[in-house]
Amino acid sequence: QTVVTQEPSFSVSPGGTVTLTCGLTSGSVSTSYYPSWYQQTPGQTPRTLIYDTSTRSSGVPVRFSGSILGNKAALTITGAQADDESNYYCVLYLGSGISVFGTGTNVAV
Amino acid sequence: QVQLVQSGDEVKKPGASVKVSCKASGYTFTKYGISWVRQAPGQGLEWMGRLNINNGNTNYAQKVQGRVTMTRDTSTNTDYMELRSLRSDDTAVYYCARDVGPTYYFDYWGQGTLVTVSS
Numbered sequence: 692q693t694v695v696t697q698e699p700s701f702s703v704s705p706g707g708t709v710t711l712t713c714g715l716t717s718g719s720v721s722t723s724y725y726p727s728w729y730q731q732t733p734g735q736t737p738r739t740l741i742y743d744t745s746t747r748s749s750g751v752p753v754r755f756s757g758s759i760l761g762n763k764a765a766l767t768i769t770g771a772q773a774d775d776e777s778n779y780y781c782v783l784y785l786g787s788g789i790s791v792f793g794t795g796t797n798v799a800v
Numbered sequence: 801q802v803q804l805v806q807s808g809d810e811v812k813k814p815g816a817s818v819k820v821s822c823k824a825s826g827y828t829f830t831k832y833g834i835s836w837v838r839q840a841p842g843q844g845l846e847w848m849g850r851l852n853i854n855n856g857n858t859n860y861a862q863k864v865q866g867r868v869t870m871t872r873d874t875s876t877n878t879d880y881m882e883l884r885s886l887r888s889d890d891t892a893v894y895y896c897a898r899d900v901g902p903t904y905y906f907d908y909w910g911q912g913t914l915v916t917v918s919s
Contacts, residue, residue: 727905729906736895736909736910739905742900743903748907784903788850788852788854793844
């Protein structure tokens with residue numbers, strides 16, 4: 692079974708930059724996996740940040756950006772703010788109608 | 801504005817079934833699919849399956865395949881997710897999310913429905 696891996700946690704200083712990654716236990720992530728990213732604070736509904744690798748969802752601040760770095764999808768927060776403290780999840784499309792969430796990264800600011 | 805409104809919280813006994821609804825408004829219902837996502841207490845998000853607008857099929861995660869059925873009623877703009885043979889580890893908040901093809905991401909989310917499985 693395919694597992695999508697993310698770093699368990701990151702700590703970033705206010706105003707700092709952090710890059711979260713989203714990888715596969717076997718194989719490389721490419722744009723063909725249509726990586727998307729979601730932010731969730733405890734007790735809240737997930738919020739869509741990035742889709743199709745690098746497209747920001749409506750209303751998402753420009754400090755959030757998506758890319759492919761090496762063999763993984765990446766979410767970069769440039770100029771982190773206190774309210775960016777959340778859990779972040781990636782989703783990869785595996786084909787044949789199947790998607791899978793990553794394990795999630797907790798970001799402390 | 802796009803809204804997905806889910807049915808209320810449920811308490812079920814092990815072995816029972818639950819059917820959660822997700823009523824859509826504010827967009828052309830038949831142009832979008834729906835995915836169902838769940839989150840067990842203190843755990844991460846888990847994709848369960850989708851009603852795939854790209855091919856008209858339903859696609860289910862291996863973990864729930866055989867126990868889950870996702871259906872749609874276009875007369876009421878409502879999607880449904882039924883999970884059978886409930887176990888304690890099915891206790892979770894269940895979300896519906898509008899599914900955007902062909903890039904397979906979720907742009908709007910329901911408010912969540914807590915399903916508690918307990919004897």
